[in-house]
Amino acid sequence: MSLTTVAxxxxxxxxxxxxxxVGIGFSLEDEKAQIDRFQQYLRIQTAHPNxxxxxxxxxxxxxxxxxxxxxxxLEFTPGKPLLLLSWAGTxxxxxxxxxxxxxxxxxxxxxxxIHPPFSAYRDSDGRIFARGAQDDKSIAIQYLEALRNxxxxxxSPLRSIHVSLVPDEExxxxxxxxxxxxxxxxxxxxxGFVLDEGQASPTxxxxxxxxxxxxxxxxxxxxxxxxxxxxxxxxxxxxNLMECVEAIVRFRDSxxxxxxxxxxxxxxxxxxxxxxxxxxxxxxxxFVMNVQPSEAEAGxxxxxxxxxxxxxxxxxxxxxxxxxxRNMTYQLTQKGPSRDVTGRPLVTPTNASNPWWSVFKQxxxxxxxxxxxxxxxxxxxxxxxMRQMGIPTLGFSPMANTPVLLxxxxxxxxxxxxxxxxxxxxxxxxxLSSFHSDVGV
Ligand SMILES: [Zn+2]
Numbered sequence: 001m002s003l004t005t006v007a008x009x010x011x012x013x014x015x016x017x018x019x020x021x022v023g024i025g026f027s028l029e030d031e032k033a034q035i036d037r038f039q040q041y042l043r044i045q046t047a048h049p050n051x052x053x054x055x056x057x058x059x060x061x062x063x064x065x066x067x068x069x070x071x072x073x074l075e076f077t078p079g080k081p082l083l084l085l086s087w088a089g090t091x092x093x094x095x096x097x098x099x100x101x102x103x104x105x106x107x108x109x110x111x112x113x114i115h116p117p118f119s120a121y122r123d124s125d126g127r128i129f130a131r132g133a134q135d136d137k138s139i140a141i142q143y144l145e146a147l148r149n150x151x152x153x154x155x156s157p158l159r160s161i162h163v164s165l166v167p168d169e170e171x172x173x174x175x176x177x178x179x180x181x182x183x184x185x186x187x188x189x190x191x192g193f194v195l196d197e198g199q200a201s202p203t204x205x206x207x208x209x210x211x212x213x214x215x216x217x218x219x220x221x222x223x224x225x226x227x228x229x230x231x232x233x234x235x236x237x238x239x240n241l242m243e244c245v246e247a248i249v250r251f252r253d254s255x256x257x258x259x260x261x262x263x264x265x266x267x268x269x270x271x272x273x274x275x276x277x278x279x280x281x282x283x284x285x286x287f288v289m290n291v292q293p294s295e296a297e298a299g300x301x302x303x304x305x306x307x308x309x310x311x312x313x314x315x316x317x318x319x320x321x322x323x324x325x326r327n328m329t330y331q332l333t334q335k336g337p338s339r340d341v342t343g344r345p346l347v348t349p350t351n352a353s354n355p356w357w358s359v360f361k362q363x364x365x366x367x368x369x370x371x372x373x374x375x376x377x378x379x380x381x382x383x384x385x386m387r388q389m390g391i392p393t394l395g396f397s398p399m400a401n402t403p404v405l406l407x408x409x410x411x412x413x414x415x416x417x418x419x420x421x422x423x424x425x426x427x428x429x430x431x432l433s434s435f436h437s438d439v440g441v
Contacts, residue, residue, distance in 0.1 A: 026419065034422060035122070035415050037063065038141045042120035042130035046137070051104045053167055057081045060140065060165055067148045069163070076179035080167040084185070087147060089160040089433060095192025095441060096160040097432045098391075099425075100382060101140035102169030102176070102197070105132040112409040126415040133413040135406035136197040138421065139397050140165055146425035157433035162189055169382045177382040181389050192441050193356045193392050193432060196383040199406060200399035200413075205372035206364065206424075209395030211347040211387070212380040213267055215335040216302040216310070220244050220322045221295065229290035238279055240326045241296040247320045248272050248300065267378040270313065271303045305376050306338060306345045336380075337388060346387040348394060350374040355437055356392050363431035367424045369398065398424040 026034065044055045057073060060083055064071050070086040083103075089096065108117035108131040115121035117131040130137075143163050150157075168176035180186050201207045222244065224237035255269040279296035281288040304310060314332060322328035340346055350357050364371050377383075377395055386393040398421035405411040 026422075031415075031419055034141075034145050034419060035128070037145070038138065038418055039120035039122070039128065039130075041137050041141055042128070042132055043118055045118050046103055047105045047107045047117075047131055048170060049107070051167070053079070053081050053103055056103045057083050057165070060085075060144070063141075063144050064163075067144060067151055069147065072185075074180070074183070074185055076183065077167075077175035080175050082167060082176065082180055083163075083165040085144075085163040085165075087151075087157060087161045089157045091158055092160050094159045095190050096162055097157075097429070098189065098191045098194045098386075099139075099143045099161070099163045099429070100166065100177070100194055100196045100386070101136050101143065101163070102166050102173075102382060103140075104167055104170045105135070105137070106170050106407050107131075108411075109409070114410055117411075122415060127412040128415060128418070129410060129412045131411055133411050134200050134397070134399060134402070134404075135411070136397060138399070138413050138418055139197055142398070142418070142421045142425050143429075145422045146429055149422065149426055150430060155430055157430075158436065159192070159433045160189075161429060161433050162191070166382060173382050173385060177385045181385045186389075191386070191389075191391050194383070194386045194394070195428070195432075196386065196393055196395050197381055198395040198397040198399075199377075200397065200402040200404045201372065202401070202403055203372070204400050205370045206396065206398055206400055207372050208350075208360075208374050209377040209383070210350045210374045211306045211345075211376045212384045212395075213271075213303040213305050213376060213378055214338050214346070215380060216304060217333050217335065218272070218300040218302050218317070218330060219297065219333075220300075220328060220330045221297050222322075223295050223327050224292075226294040227292045229292060231292070235327065236292050237294055237296040237327075238292060240328055241277075241279065241298055243326070244321050244328065245274070245298060248274075251316070251321075265375060267376040268305050268307075270305070270308055271301070271378075273301045275299045275301050302332075303378070304338075306347050307376075310334075310338065336384065340388050340390045342390050344390070346384055348387060348392045354392055355439055355441055356432070356435070357394075359431050359435045360394060360396075360428065363428045364424070366431070367427035369400070369424055397421075 041059055044059060045052045046056055061071050064085045072084040074082045110116055115129040120128055120130045122128045166176040198207055198209050222237045222240035224235050224240060227233060252272050258264040258269055259266050276299040279293050281291050281293055317330055322330040383393045383395050399417055402417055
């Protein structure tokens with residue numbers, strides 16, 4: 001082996017390690033360009049209440065053009081564009097792969113940040129600070145960079161690949177993904193499998209989410225005879241409501257104990273958290289202090305894992321929390337459906353019954369990554385709209401060894417983690433889009 005070959009190998013190894021990536025490393029020039037494009041996207045002000053959707057769509061469209069993707073801008077609500085990018089597969093009759101990311105971000109209070117939230121400042125440790133660095137502008141650029149690399153390598157997908165960049169996820173998605181999945185344009189895509197956003201993982205295992213908890217709201221009303229403040233009597237409205245609150249607190253503790261004991265994850269229990277209490281007879285300066293009110297009301301945010309039955313909870317409310325025998329009524333309101341169009345729970349199976357799951361899992365290990373136990377997400381994302389259509393959808397953002405900073409001050413993503421994520425998506429996208437199924441998916 002000549003000296004020059006050794007030197008060449010050394011340079012290659014250095015590049016490989018400096019990229020933090022698995023498989024073939026990027027050149028330093030490639031890395032710089034990829035990080036630069038990530039920073040450019042992060043600098044677009046996409047926070048509510050006035051996200052710059054036009055700026056984001058224009059930037060992402062120019063990237064898609066440079067990669068050679070087909071570009072379509074949809075607008076289901078004026079001023080709220082949805083960008084749809086496509087790479088046609090060699091067999092467009094097969095169900096396609098959809099990669100989803102939202103364009104918008106939650107607000108950021110710059111007074112709490114060490115670097116301005118839309119500066120995308122990269123410090124000496126490689127941490128890139130920006131609102132959206134984790135949630136979820138990173139995956140949008142990683143999707144695109146992975147597609148750019150695959151195109152550059154001459155890869156040809158069997159199944160069509162689509163990227164949807166959608167508005168309004170952070171405010172419920174009613175004018176974004178909810179309208180998109182109901183549209184003719186979406187139906188035409190014939191989507192077979194979706195990757196959507198996940199969350200950072202403080203360990204070296206990637207996290208993957210197969211369901212969102214379902215949000216409900218519970219309002220309990222108690223009535224009783226009004227009375228003088230001094231009078232002791234049974235069944236006053238406030239007393240009935242307090243008994244209800246006590247019963248809910250006991251239930252809440254029992255669920256919380258399972259989490260504290262490590263038996264269940266926080267997202268695998270039913271949470272019932274008080275959000276308001278309403279009672280009393282108001283005066284211009286406060287409340288009448290010698291009258292026991294005839295009505296009292298409390299509101300609760302209820303989150304239910306899709307594996308739990310709402311009927312069991314309803315029985316508990318009827319019997320223990322708000323029994324009619326204590327003059328109580330309640331409204332339990334679901335904020336979105338709990339079943340998909342075929343009547344199944346909104347859960348993407350992570351077992352042999354879902355052929356996409358094994359393709360996903362194998363692609364992660366092929367990229368050198370480790371996968372944690374599949375989780376239910378505590379909150380909700382746009383993934384629920386796709387699951388509602390009966391389409392298997394996994395929430396996944398390749399951010400291992402990263403503190404969970406979504407919606408937090410000083411949100412950042414390390415450059416090496418970002419670059420490694422591109423490699424992970426290259427593996428995922430090539431495996432998923434090449435998947436030849438004999439079970440008709
Ligand atoms: Zn998000």
